[in-house]
Amino acid sequence: MIKKAVIGVLCAGIALGIGIVIGHFGISSGPSWLKDVAKDVDESFIERFMAEVNTIQIQENLRELTDVPHMATTAGDEKTVQTMLRRWLDDDDGLDDAWREEYNVYLSFPxxxxxxxxxxxxxxxxxxxxxxxxxxxxxxxxxxxxxxxxxxxxxxxxxxxxxxxxxxxxxxxxxxxxxxxxxxxxxxxxxxxxxxxxxxxxxxxxxxxxxxxxxxxxxxxxxxxxxxxxxxxxxxxxxxxxxxxxxxxxxxxxxxxxxxxxAAKEETYRxxxxxxxxxxxxxxxxxxxxxxxxxxxxxxxxxxxxxxxxxxxxxxxxxxxxxxxxxxxxxxxxxxxxxNQEVIKNSANVMGIIRGSVEPDRYVIYGNHRDSWVHGAIDPSSGTSVMLEITRVLGRMVKQGIWRPRRSIIFGSWGAEEFGLIGSAEYTEVISCSSFSLTLHGCSYTLEKQMFRLNKTY
Structure with a gap:
C-alpha cells in the first residue's frame, strides 16, 4: 500500500515537472512592444542628455527673452511668442510640431x-x-x-x-x-x-x-x-x-x-x-x-x-x-x-509636442509661463530659458533618430499667467484634445516658473 502511494507521488511530480517545462517553452513572451514598456531608465541616455545641455545657450536664451518688457498681449509678448515658435519649429533641433493657441481673455491695465x-x-x-x-x-x-x-x-x-x-x-x-x-x-x-x-x-x-x-x-x-x-x-x-x-x-x-x-474662446459664453x-x-x-x-x-x-x-x-x-x-x-x-480699465484681448499659449513611440496617447506636460510684468529676468524667463534648452537637446536627438520618448511630451509656454494663471487654466479647460489627436489617460504636469526656485534645475 505504501509502495503504491510513493509511486503515485513520484508520477505526479514527474507530470508537474513536464508541465512546467512545456509551459516555459510553449507560452508566448507577449507582444513585441512589451519590453519597451517595461524597460528601465537608460542611465547612459541621461548622462548624454546632461552632457549636451549648454549653460551658455541658457544665458543667451535669457538675454533674448528679456530684451524688452513683455507684459501679456503687448508687442513685447508677441515677440516672445515668435521666439518660441521659431525655436520649436526649427528643422535641426525643433519639436515634432508646435503651434499657437489663442484665447480671448479679460485683462486689466492702467x-x-x-x-x-x-x-x-x-x-x-x-x-x-x-x-x-x-x-x-x-x-x-x-x-x-x-x-x-x-x-x-x-x-x-x-x-x-x-x-x-x-x-x-x-x-x-x-x-x-x-x-x-x-x-x-x-x-x-x-x-x-x-x-x-x-x-x-x-x-x-x-x-x-x-x-x-x-x-x-x-x-x-x-x-x-x-x-x-x-x-x-x-x-x-x-x-x-x-x-x-x-x-x-x-x-x-x-x-x-x-x-x-x-475655455475663453471667441464663441464662449461670458x-x-x-x-x-x-x-x-x-x-x-x-x-x-x-x-x-x-x-x-x-x-x-x-x-x-x-x-x-x-x-x-x-x-x-x-x-x-x-x-x-x-x-x-x-x-x-x-x-x-x-x-484702470478692463478689456478683452487675445492671449496666446505656444504649444509643442514630441510624440511618443510606444504610448503616444499618454503624455507628460512640461510648462512655463512666458509673460511678465516688466522684463521678467527671473520670473518667468529663467524657467523659460531652461525649457528652451531642454527642448533643443531633446529635439536634436529626435531629429537625428537617436531617441524618442515612450510617451508623448507636450510643452506649454503659457500666456497671461501674471493675471491669474490664465494661459495654463484655459488650456486645462479645453474639453477636446483634438488639436494634437491625443486622449487623456494620464498626465504629469511640471511648472517651471523660476529656475532659481527649483532645486533640480541647473
Missing amino acids: DANNPNKVTVVDAANVVKHSIREKEKPYTDDQRDPDVVQPYAAYSPAGHVKGKLVYANQGKPSDYEELSKKVNLTGTIAITRYGGAGRGAKAINAAPYGVAGVLVYTDPQDINDGFMSDTNETYPHSWYLPPSGVERGSFNRDFGDLLTPYL IPPENIVGIPPIPIQPIGFEDAYVLICALDGDAAPFAWQGAFNCTYNLGGPGFKPTSAFSNSDVKMDIY
Whole structure:
C-alpha cells in the first residue's frame, strides 16, 4: 500500500515537472512592444542628455527673452511668442510640431494716457506729497517707455479721499482689531504685503467702510530691514530698492474671470463683468516703501501692536485716523485717483509636442509661463530659458533618430499667467484634445516658473 502511494507521488511530480517545462517553452513572451514598456531608465541616455545641455545657450536664451518688457498681449509678448515658435519649429533641433493657441481673455491695465495717482492733499486740496508714479531707473532698460506703471490689476477705477490708517497686512483680524480703536468709515488703509492675498486686502476692508487701500512691501519682510539704495539695496544687491513696487494680479480666482470652467474662446459664453467675484470692490494701489515710510511715520493715533511694527525707524501708529498735527500733513487726506480699465484681448499659449513611440496617447506636460510684468529676468524667463534648452537637446536627438520618448511630451509656454494663471487654466479647460489627436489617460504636469526656485534645475 505504501509502495503504491510513493509511486503515485513520484508520477505526479514527474507530470508537474513536464508541465512546467512545456509551459516555459510553449507560452508566448507577449507582444513585441512589451519590453519597451517595461524597460528601465537608460542611465547612459541621461548622462548624454546632461552632457549636451549648454549653460551658455541658457544665458543667451535669457538675454533674448528679456530684451524688452513683455507684459501679456503687448508687442513685447508677441515677440516672445515668435521666439518660441521659431525655436520649436526649427528643422535641426525643433519639436515634432508646435503651434499657437489663442484665447480671448479679460485683462486689466492702467490707462497709459492717464496714470494712476496717489497724493496727500490738505483741506484746500493743495497737494502736499505725491507718490511716485514709476520707479527710479538705475539702468537704461528701466527707462523703456513700455515699462508699465505700478498698478493693481483688477482694481476698480475710482476717485476716493480719506484719512489714512495703518491696517498691518489687511487680514480680517487686522481690520477687526483696528476697528476697535478707529472708526474706519471713509478712511484710506495702508497695508503691507503678506498675511492675506493681494485683492483680499481690499475685500476685507470694504465691510468696515474703508474707501481705498494702499499696499507696500515692508523692508522687514523682504529686505532683512535694509532700505538704502546708496549701499544696501539694488543696484548694490538683490534687495528691493526704495521705489520698487511689487505689481500683481489682485484677483482671487485663476483663469479668465468671464468664463469660469470654460475655455475663453471667441464663441464662449461670458458672464457680465459685474458678476465677477473675488476682485477688489474698492480702489487699491501698490506703492514703494520709500513713500510708505513718509506716510506711516507721520500717522497719529495709538501705537500699533508690536507684531504690526516693521523696519521703519519710527513707531507705526494706527492713525487718528489721519496724520499727526505736528507733521507736514496735519489735517490732510490721502487721495487716490485710479484709472484702470478692463478689456478683452487675445492671449496666446505656444504649444509643442514630441510624440511618443510606444504610448503616444499618454503624455507628460512640461510648462512655463512666458509673460511678465516688466522684463521678467527671473520670473518667468529663467524657467523659460531652461525649457528652451531642454527642448533643443531633446529635439536634436529626435531629429537625428537617436531617441524618442515612450510617451508623448507636450510643452506649454503659457500666456497671461501674471493675471491669474490664465494661459495654463484655459488650456486645462479645453474639453477636446483634438488639436494634437491625443486622449487623456494620464498626465504629469511640471511648472517651471523660476529656475532659481527649483532645486533640480541647473
